[in-house]
Amino acid sequence: MFKKIICITIFCVIACAPSSLKTKSDGAPKIEVIYPGKKQQVNAVDSTFILGNVTPGSKLYINNYRIAVHPEGGFLAFLPLVPVDTGWFVFQLRASNDYGDTTLEWPVKLPEPFKTVPLDSLAILSDFNLPARYQELIAGDLLELSIRGTPLAVAQYKITGLTDWKPMFEISSMIQVPGSETIFGSENLRDSTIGTGVYRAGMFMPSDTALDSADIIFRLCKIVGNSPSDSGLLECVEDTVESILSLKKYDFPQVVELIDSVQTIRHGPRKGYLSIYQPKGVRFIADGKYNNYVRLDLGPGQAAWIPDSSIIYLPEGTPAPYSEVKYIRTFAMDSVTRVSTYLDMMLPYRVEFDPKAGRVGLLVYYVTSDTDWIRYDTDDDLIDYIVWSQPPANVYRLDIQLNENEIWGYDAFYEDNVLNLDLKKAPKEVVNIEDLKFVIDPGHSRDPGSIGPTGLREADANLAISRKLVQLLRDKGAVVAMTRTGNENVELHERPEIAVRENCDIFISVHNNALPDGVNPFENHGTSTYYYHMHSKPLAEHIQRKLVDKLEMGSFGHYHANFAVTRPTQYLSVLVECTFMILPDEEARLRGEEFPKKCAEAILEGIEDYLHSLD
Numbered sequence: 001m002f003k004k005i006i007c008i009t010i011f012c013v014i015a016c017a018p019s020s021l022k023t024k025s026d027g028a029p030k031i032e033v034i035y036p037g038k039k040q041q042v043n044a045v046d047s048t049f050i051l052g053n054v055t056p057g058s059k060l061y062i063n064n065y066r067i068a069v070h071p072e073g074g075f076l077a078f079l080p081l082v083p084v085d086t087g088w089f090v091f092q093l094r095a096s097n098d099y100g101d102t103t104l105e106w107p108v109k110l111p112e113p114f115k116t117v118p119l120d121s122l123a124i125l126s127d128f129n130l131p132a133r134y135q136e137l138i139a140g141d142l143l144e145l146s147i148r149g150t151p152l153a154v155a156q157y158k159i160t161g162l163t164d165w166k167p168m169f170e171i172s173s174m175i176q177v178p179g180s181e182t183i184f185g186s187e188n189l190r191d192s193t194i195g196t197g198v199y200r201a202g203m204f205m206p207s208d209t210a211l212d213s214a215d216i217i218f219r220l221c222k223i224v225g226n227s228p229s230d231s232g233l234l235e236c237v238e239d240t241v242e243s244i245l246s247l248k249k250y251d252f253p254q255v256v257e258l259i260d261s262v263q264t265i266r267h268g269p270r271k272g273y274l275s276i277y278q279p280k281g282v283r284f285i286a287d288g289k290y291n292n293y294v295r296l297d298l299g300p301g302q303a304a305w306i307p308d309s310s311i312i313y314l315p316e317g318t319p320a321p322y323s324e325v326k327y328i329r330t331f332a333m334d335s336v337t338r339v340s341t342y343l344d345m346m347l348p349y350r351v352e353f354d355p356k357a358g359r360v361g362l363l364v365y366y367v368t369s370d371t372d373w374i375r376y377d378t379d380d381d382l383i384d385y386i387v388w389s390q391p392p393a394n395v396y397r398l399d400i401q402l403n404e405n406e407i408w409g410y411d412a413f414y415e416d417n418v419l420n421l422d423l424k425k426a427p428k429e430v431v432n433i434e435d436l437k438f439v440i441d442p443g444h445s446r447d448p449g450s451i452g453p454t455g456l457r458e459a460d461a462n463l464a465i466s467r468k469l470v471q472l473l474r475d476k477g478a479v480v481a482m483t484r485t486g487n488e489n490v491e492l493h494e495r496p497e498i499a500v501r502e503n504c505d506i507f508i509s510v511h512n513n514a515l516p517d518g519v520n521p522f523e524n525h526g527t528s529t530y531y532y533h534m535h536s537k538p539l540a541e542h543i544q545r546k547l548v549d550k551l552e553m554g555s556f557g558h559y560h561a562n563f564a565v566t567r568p569t570q571y572l573s574v575l576v577e578c579t580f581m582i583l584p585d586e587e588a589r590l591r592g593e594e595f596p597k598k599c600a601e602a603i604l605e606g607i608e609d610y611l612h613s614l615d
Ligand SMILES: [Zn+2]
Pocket: 008, 012, 443, 444, 449, 450, 458, 511, 512
């Protein structure tokens, strides 16, 4: 699934080849390759696709395979990558017609093959050492170490100023192989008995030592020589990773503050999101580092990570972030119900929505409950009840039980030290489209997105569908804004900003798809939809169903996907990949009048179905 989803970002950056539909002419055929680029690195191992166009009516062979040519000249082929030692693979294209032959050589770079270390060597492959980057730990932290090198050897590590030589363990079943002759000889080893050459170890950081930029030395040894007289002769190699580890002992909490808004805290350096949209001014306790990421201590057993560029360290002695909560209060407002949590300072939070239970969870970190009062607004009909709890010490949790199973988004923000959570009500009765405000987002603009075999830019295909959708919505009386109306450049981050500014109810981002290298486009295609927050999932499903029906093509699935345009919380947001435009037939359909109209109609009907389902 991940592979499929990254296509959107991967193909957004491929260079835009000149767009030129070939016309029949008197002369040898022309050949244009759209993707992959000449000499580009192709991240595929055994097969990959190539697309482009030739003069219509030509016959095309690539590496002696006959390739179908669309009447408009487009072609797409999925071909084996014959193993080559040089790291290069060459597509040999030959197009022919009545006027002659044209050939084109199109080299691409293949990934470096996975290095296996031969048993008769003695080497540590430094590229695979862990830790790979500077790391700052505190007492009790687990340091994980790993190296790769010659299999079936003896591995050890040493940390300057901290340890003597300590053992590392090879991850393999080879330990069970009986007899050292088998282990140290190279003959007659079955595959299952050959070690992987990956050695690991772990150690807890002690509390009585501090280290500053210590080195870690790895050592790999084996017995050399085959004859009994040689036995016991040990040969070793070492690899030193310099200044990689610090062990800190803090006398004061390291208090940090967010210096910019819309910050994401993650479960690990560059890993999955723990919470999004943390505002400027929120404080944390920091207690570790990995490369340019800072570890935040959110309470027992709960850490988060953030880039060091997003925070400042406050002066030593700054009090640790902390608040008690005495009061919770709700307010019935026009289209939202507000839940206000009264804090002493701005603290990190996380919002969860469970549509099955009709419940919103609000977690606030560094808080101890002193809550005796929850005041409900008598005019509010969205919230049934609110309960607080303190699941782990340090984390305060509100469970907001709704009378409905759906909300149309939420907005969490601070007003001074008051954390407001505005819950947007889903309409209870059938809503007419004319009552709603839409923002339609034709994906890409200056960045062309995917490119079809004959050069159709995704940005243009998306715009054509979006314009039709906007017209259909306006015909129904809806208020509609677009993130772009022509080819003006709109950056990715500006698109959700426009939607928030327009205070829209529903945001639809229109795209067309491509695949990452190595995936077979003849097996993997169809229409697909994407949401990020649970409150947008039902709308995505209804649109997906209508796209499949109306476009009469297979489903490529509907997905939870982490895209910049689907992440905002304040409205329903769905991204649509109408079809795979790298397929010549699909590109031709996108160039026509009928298909973009059908896509737009399917999206509209999906929205209408969803609105009816709320009844
Ligand atoms: Zn796209």
